[in-house]
Amino acid sequence: MPSKEAYITGVGQSEVGVRLPRHPLLLTVDAVREALDDAGLTLDQIDGVFTYPGKMAGYTAFSPIASEDLIEVLGIKSKWHMGAMEQPAQLSAIGVAAMAVKQGLCRHVICFRTVYEAGGMADPAQYMAGAKQDTVSGSSQWTSPFWATSAACWTAQYAARHMHRYGLTREQLGQIAINGSRNAMANPRARAITKEELTLEKYMAARMVTTPLCLYDCDRFSDASTVVIVSAEDALDEVSAKPIRIAAMSGSVDRYSWDQVEEFAAYETGADLWKRTDYTTADVDTVQFYDGFAFLPITWLEGLGFCEKGEGGRFIEGGTRIARDGELPLNTFGGQLGAGRLHGFGFAHEAVTQLRGKGGERQIAGDPKVAVATSGGGPMAAALLLTRD
């Protein structure tokens, strides 16, 4: 039976670390167990598995576990599953899962994102065998030949342009990483990633990766698995946790080429989210914005309309507005800059955690009911509006 709404009913996460000895399949199972316990569900109630981007042959450090691996090893009787990169961005996997439960294909599904990029770097023969290639093709042929090897180089050019056009300063940009480190210090799962709070002095003195992005503006390869369980509305009576509604979702890709877009997709995706709900920015209690690079949350703040285009830097000036006790708490778990490169799913995990009041030391005050979680950067983006209502 089709279901009117889709809910997130459980979240779980493995240990988060750098070069963890634990195999990524076991990390994934750790996260699944925690999410099942959280939701009050058992494996025999799961009937779907969705992931982003699916197992990447030749580069399993980036994505080591297939949806089929979980189906096989956990004995899941799956009605529908998917692992695909050709989606608007990481959180699209949760979006497709929501479509599956709304359509009535599935009742409770596991969505996961497992990364083993730190451990994989230490064992390239096993996890990065495809990284050494004689030639480049596809979209990378337009960047790699010019040693614009990393998305950092692509993002940096748009950040530099924002500085040039609108006056964004490094001091303003630095508030993203500083806020992330402060919040990470209150997140037990971020212990291996952030050891001390970042100061503006230390930020300003950091070495440049690619101007204007310095070392602290770039997330760090990590090993972890994050799981979100999505359930159909008519299956909520089987769940013991407080369900969080996926009130709206949006995603967009216009040009797939990073260097042909005039603006990042966060602007289109952000504007589109509000066309699909009666909620507005004024209702939002916390935002969890993809921060693989520190410039990206600025595009989300502007794209979702929390401030005018070009005003993102001034919006975060001094960091008080986005702090946990500020008017719009941002990345309360530390974001990827503070809590590791969980690659998108950490933002949904944290939004749910905050909306349930389960943030512990990092819990924001005021009984939050509405959160936005986003993922993506450059020409691709996806956003979720999550509500406790």
Next chain:
Amino acid sequence: MNLPRPRPRLDQENTAFWTGGGEGRLNIVHCGDCGEFTHPPRLLCRHCQSENVAPQAVPGTGTIDSFTINHQPWAKGLEVPYVIARVKLDGAPGVYLTTNIVGCPVEAVDFEDRVRVVFEEQDGVFYPLFEKAD
């Protein structure tokens, strides 16, 4: 940059772009029907979907839309710093190239700088780099 550049795998769509420099041509796919340009190169026009498309030499000049001074050696032995830029091409509205700005100190590069193409050949592939035009 003393390392060999990563080499694009030549195919039906991209060969005219990557080899045109041998004749001093910066080739961008142009539509014979609607007159628009398509980049990255494709076998049909991304504006009107016509298959009446062919590589056309554009002037090879342009303007720096944005740039970054890269300090990170992404490969062992790669010389840094160097400038990566997004160049807005003259004569091909809407087309940008990611490239390197060469022939000047990295500090000399700025927004809106006028630039012109210089080709760097490596085993039959002609990489379109840009230098300051004035």
